[in-house]
Amino acid sequence: KKIIxxxxxxxxxxxxxxxxxxxxALKIVQDEISDCAALIFGQSYGNHSKEINMPVFYAxxxxxxxxxxxxxxxxxxxxxxxxxxxxGQIASESISCGTPVIAFKCTGLIDVVKNNNTGYLVEPYxxxxxxxxxVELLKNKSTLEKFKLACRKRAENLWSFEKVSKxxxxxxxxxx
Numbered sequence: 001k002k003i004i005x006x007x008x009x010x011x012x013x014x015x016x017x018x019x020x021x022x023x024x025a026l027k028i029v030q031d032e033i034s035d036c037a038a039l040i041f042g043q044s045y046g047n048h049s050k051e052i053n054m055p056v057f058y059a060x061x062x063x064x065x066x067x068x069x070x071x072x073x074x075x076x077x078x079x080x081x082x083x084x085x086x087x088g089q090i091a092s093e094s095i096s097c098g099t100p101v102i103a104f105k106c107t108g109l110i111d112v113v114k115n116n117n118t119g120y121l122v123e124p125y126x127x128x129x130x131x132x133x134x135v136e137l138l139k140n141k142s143t144l145e146k147f148k149l150a151c152r153k154r155a156e157n158l159w160s161f162e163k164v165s166k167x168x169x170x171x172x173x174x175x176x
Contacts, residue, residue: 001037001055002138004029005075005099007090009061011043018081018104021127025081026052028131033138041071072097076144077119077137080109081130088112095119096155100147102133118151 004026006012012019029036030053038052041059048056062068072078078094080103085091087108091101095118103109105121115121120133137144157163 001035002033003037003039003075003077004134004138005039005041005072005078005094006081007041007071007078009042011040011058012046012048013043016082016084018083021081021083021125021130022079023048023052024127025079025131025134026054028128029134029138030054032135036138039071039075068093069097072099075099077102077134079103079130079134080113082107082109083125085109092155092159095151096159098148098152100137100144100151102130102137104130114150114154118147118154 006019006022008014008017010017026038037055037057038048039057039059040046041062044058044060046056046058059071062071072094078090078099078101080088080091080101082104085107088103091103091109091112094101095112101113101119103113103119103121104124105115106124110121113119113121120137122129122133137147
């Protein structure tokens, strides 16, 4: 199955994280691609399969980097349908693990996801377009593979220890 990942510290219960928007989009996905499953982390159980008409698995709360990396690497794509997001930690973690992200083109996510390179940025809160973007990416294996490679490269260029430590050094030098 193609694995579509969604996560939040509160699972689907945090309105700002947009599970309701994603569930509407996943109904479109299920009509187009029958071999998909949703994987939710941040909660251990639920009954969302009936809501979206596809299998839903729950990974619970994961706190260690190794488990999170394995989770992101298991997924084909990560969806971050947030209404409010200051930076987008889930998106940056996903990209760092080589897993493309589809998110709304708003808030801090526009600085994390490079549209049409590490995923897609969709017009805010357009569930239909979100669903269509998921279908488009999952159906196009070559684009998906290209995005996966671009994800890891972007993470290394922006968030590696070497890159971040140089930026801190420049800032400290400027302040002094």
